Amino acid sequence: MAKRPSAHPTTHPPANSPALLTVGNAALRLNVTPRTLKYYEERGLVTPTRSEGRYRLYDEQNLEQFARILRLRSLGFSLHGIAEMLKRPLEPAVDGRRRYSQDSLQHIADALAQQIDTLDARIAAVRRELKEAQTVRAELADDLDYLTKRLAGVPYEAVIDERLAAKKRRRADNGRRRTTAGIGDASS
Secondary structure, eight states: OOOOOOSSOOSOOOTTSOOOBOHHHHHHHHTSOHHHHHHHHHTTSOOOEEOTTOOEEBOHHHHHHHHHHHHHHHTTOOHHHHHHHHTSOOEEOTTSOEEOOHHHHHHHHHHHHHHHHHHHHHHHHHHHHHHHHHHHHHHHHHHHHHHHHHHTTOOHHHHHHHHHHHHHHHHHHHHHHHHHHHHHHHHO
16 A cells, blocks of 8 residues: 655755754744744744745744744843844854844834834824814714704703803813913923
8 A cells, every 4th residue: 555645744854955844843842832933924023935835844044033033022022123133133242142233233223213203103193083083073972962852852942052051161171171281380
């Protein structure tokens, strides 16, 4: 009886090529889940080769990259920060270890600061949009309240008088808040 070919790629490469590991074997070796490795690939942090059957195959360089990512994550770095760090090479240090140069650290810091500035601008824009949406919502709620009262049979004049009185109260409250805020600012 002929032996069926395995559904999974072999992890035994030809003698002259480096060892390639499947996602499951790489995950075991790194002590993480296969989903973690796939997630880092989706984020563009690692790019494995693919077999003819489209299986992910990881070489030693991929495993070193994963180990570096995992070390940085354990130190609390975000994936965005790690992505910036991976763009810069590690350089040999006096003690034989590999580290980032001062120039690389400055480039990483600049890139992260720029990302923060971009996010701050987006946050400010969303806050402005939220404030506008809240204003429109309040106006619509007032309109709905008016219509609900009118449908309930409350006379037109009574609803209008109530709306005008509520508007005056809001203006007075806003004026008091501004005055209080101004006093608080002056005493600081």
